[in-house]
Amino acid sequence: MSNAGAHDPDLLVFAGDQLYQSSPTRASKSPNPDLDYLYKWYLWVWAFRDLTRSIPSITLVDDHDVYQSNLWGARGRRDEPHPYEDAIRRGQREQNIAEGGYVCTPSFVKQVQRVQCGHNPDPYSIRSIAFGIPVYYTDFVYGGVNFALLEDRKFKSPPPARADPNESLELLGEQQERFLSDWAERIPRNGPAICLTQTCFAAAHTGPGGRPERDYDANGYPASGRNRAIRLLRDANALVLSGDQHLATLIRHGVDQHTDGIVQFNGPAGGTTFQRWFEPKPPLPNGTGHPNTGDFTDAFGNKLRVLAVANPTVSYATFRRFQQGHHLYRRQHKREGYGIVHVDRDAEEFVIECWPWDEDPLADEASQYTGWPYRLPFSEVRGESPVS
Numbered sequence: 510m511s512n513a514g515a516h517d518p519d520l521l522v523f524a525g526d527q528l529y530q531s532s533p534t535r536a537s538k539s540p541n542p543d544l545d546y547l548y549k550w551y552l553w554v555w556a557f558r559d560l561t562r563s564i565p566s567i568t569l570v571d572d573h574d575v576y577q578s579n580l581w582g583a584r585g586r587r588d589e590p591h592p593y594e595d596a597i598r599r600g601q602r603e604q605n606i607a608e609g610g611y612v613c614t615p616s617f618v619k620q621v622q623r624v625q626c627g628h629n630p631d632p633y634s635i636r637s638i639a640f641g642i643p644v645y646y647t648d649f650v651y652g653g654v655n656f657a658l659l660e661d662r663k664f665k666s667p668p669p670a671r672a673d674p675n676e677s678l679e680l681l682g683e684q685q686e687r688f689l690s691d692w693a694e695r696i697p698r699n700g701p702a703i704c705l706t707q708t709c710f711a712a713a714h715t716g717p718g719g720r721p722e723r724d725y726d727a728n729g730y731p732a733s734g735r736n737r738a739i740r741l742l743r744d745a746n747a748l749v750l751s752g753d754q755h756l757a758t759l760i761r762h763g764v765d766q767h768t769d770g771i772v773q774f775n776g777p778a779g780g781t782t783f784q785r786w787f788e789p790k791p792p793l794p795n796g797t798g799h800p801n802t803g804d805f806t807d808a809f810g811n812k813l814r815v816l817a818v819a820n821p822t823v824s825y826a827t828f829r830r831f832q833q834g835h836h837l838y839r840r841q842h843k844r845e846g847y848g849i850v851h852v853d854r855d856a857e858e859f860v861i862e863c864w865p866w867d868e869d870p871l872a873d874e875a876s877q878y879t880g881w882p883y884r885l886p887f888s889e890v891r892g893e894s895p896v897s
Contacts, residue, residue: 510556510557510559510560512847512864512866512867512868512869512870513560513847513849513864514559514560515869515870515871516849516870518564518849519564519565519651519652520564520565520566520567520651520652521560521561521564521565521566521567522566522567522569522705522750523557523566523567523568523569524569524571524705524706524707524750524751524752524753524776525569525570525571525572525573525574525707525708525752525753526571526572526573526574526752526753527550527553527568527574527625528546528549528550528552528553528573528574529549529573530542530545530549530573530576530577532549533549533552534548534549536576537576540612540613540614540617541613541614541616541617542576542613542617543617543620546576546617546620546621546624547624550624550625565651566628567629567656567658567705568625568626568628568629569625569626569658569660569705569706569707570621570622570625570626570645570660571662571707571708571752571753572662572726574621574625575611575612575613575617575618575621576612576613576617577611577612577613579725579726580611580662580665581609581662581665581666581667581668581725582609582610582611582638582662582663582664582665583609583610583664583665583666583667583679584638584639584663584664584682585610585611585615585638585639585640585642585663586609586610586639608667609666609667610639611642615639615640615641615642618642619641619642619643622642622643622645626645629645629647629658630647630648630649630658631647632644632645632646632647633646633647633648633688634646634684634688636684638663638664642663644660644663644684644685645658645660646658646659646660646685646688648688648692652852653700653701653852653854654700654701654702654703654852655692655696655697655700655701655702655703655745656702656703656704656705657688657689657692657702657703657704657705657745657747658704658705658706659681659685659689659704659705659706659707660685660707661680661681661706661707661708661728662707663682664679664680664681664682664683664684664685665679665680665681665682665728665731665734666678666679666680666731666734667725668725668730677733678731678733678734679731679734680728680730680731680733680734680735680737680738681734681737681738686737686738686741689738689741689742689745690741690744692745693741693742693744693745693747694744696745698746699887700887701748701852701854701859701887702745702746702747702748702890703747703748703749703750703850703852704742704745704747704748704749704750705749705750705751706728706749706750706751707751707752707753708726708727708728708751708752708753708754708775709727709728709729709751709753709754709758709760709773709775710728710729710735710738710739710749710762710773710811711727711728711729711735711760711762711807711809711811711813712724712727712729712730712807712808712809712811713727713729713754713756713758713760713775713787713805713807713813713815713818714727714754714756714785714786714787715786715787715788715789715825716825717825717826717828717829718790718826719788719789719790721789721805721806721807721808722808723808723809724808726753727753727754729807729808729809729811730809731809732809732810732811735809735811736764736811739762739764739770739771740764740770742770742771743764743770743771743891746771746887746890746891747771747890748771748772748773748774748850748859748885748890749771749772749773749774750773750774750776750848750850751773751774751775751776752775752776752778753775754775754785755777755778755781755783755784755785756775756777756784756785756786756787756818756819756820756844757775757776757777757817757818757819757844757846757848757863757878758773758774758775758787758815758817758818758819759772759773759774759775759815759816759817759818759861759863759880759881759883760772760773760774760775760813760814760815760816761773761813761814761816761892762811762812762813763811763812763813763814764812769814769891769892770891770892771890771891771892772816772885772890772892774848774850774861774863776846776847776848776863777819777844777845777846777847777848777863777878778843778845779845779846779847779866780845780866781843781845782836782837782838783835783836784821784835784836784837784843785835786820786821786824786825787801787815787818787820788801788820788824788825788826789801789805793805793815795814797816797817797880799817799818799879799880800818800820800879801815801818801820802815802816802817802818802880803815816880816883817863817878817879817880817881817883818880819844819846819863819878819879819880820844821837821842821843821844822841822842822844823837823842844865844878845865845866846863846864846865846866846868846878847864847866848861848862848863848864849861849862849863849864850862857886857887857888858884858885858886858887859884859885859886859887859890860882860883860884860885861881861882861883861884861885862877862881862882863877863878863880863881863882864877864878865877865878
């Protein structure tokens with residue numbers, strides 16, 4: 510954390526997955542793992558206390574924070590009032606995850622939100638989802654920058670096999686979409702705006718052969734909800750910041766299948782064994798001159814332009830020759846670190862940086878991951894050029 514602190518940041522953002530339910534102790538099988546969670550949360554506080562004690566911080570909750578490997582919250586929907594204990598007793602935790610909603614009890618979910626997000630600015634709405642689980646999405650102004658904070662998992666529809674065919678598929682949900690529309694109308698058109706959310710609005714990763722991978726955990730699904738979200742963020746001219754994917758990318762999203770949308774920076778993981786790759790074949794058109802950049806269509810049909818990506822040092826195909834799955838354990842082969850966004854009001858631009866965890870940013874020869882830093886004028890956050 511000393512390297513991140515050397516930048517003297519004005520605001521810290523923790524985009525989710527502050528902890529994993531299976532680390533450093535085994536995952537609790539309790540539907541209400543309060544003490545197990547608090548132990549792991551204390552370790553997180555211990556790790557980041559030197560930064561958070563003096564720098565304002567914003568925290569978002571993601572799937573692992575609520576002890577799920579994936580989360581499509583579906584507004585907290587459940588077929589029964591309280592199926593948690595019986596389902597877990599029958600070993601159906603993962604099945605429940607696929608059905609949408611939360612696996613653990615509402616009281617546990619509320620505790621996680623209270624602990625992690627209680628210091629955030631007040632929520633935009635007092636309206637709750639199922640079982641009285643409150644929302645915490647909101648907006649605020651800090652340092653002359655307009656921020657929106659989203660909950661991109663809480664309203665999301667489950668994968669098609671589990672979704673209700675009689676319901677329209679949701680990503681942000683109707684009430685969050687109304688919030689974004691209101692935010693876009695209220696903020697100045699010529700000032701900097703940043704949206705904070707959990708994950709990428711596309712499945713920007715590929716398999717060992719270079720083909721797009723279908724990943725319902727990413728917010729390329731559902732495409733209809735994803736496109737509505739990007740149109741609303743275009744109206745706000747907002748740069749989007751997120752994490753979750755364990756793969757640092759800088760992406761300009763397409764919307765309506767042909768027009769450039771907003772830019773999203775997905776920062777690198779701070780520490781994880783689960784790894785993704787973006788290694789499309791053949792080389793993409795309209796690249797930036799760096800490897801694996803250019804125009805791409807993800808597995809859900811979303812158009813995007815990859816401006817920068819920090820892949821592991823070992824290719825996915827090589828990795829799969831020796832090991833199945835996604836777990837890459839050798840830190841020297843991964844691309845862990847942190848992101849920095851400078852808001853330069855004099856130059857009217859964002860300067861987006863992506864740093865390795867062990868690089869001293871104050872050293873004379875300090876270098877970032879390939880493709881960064883990236884300078885993005887305020888006027889170009891919302892693009893107009895076509896995506897092929």
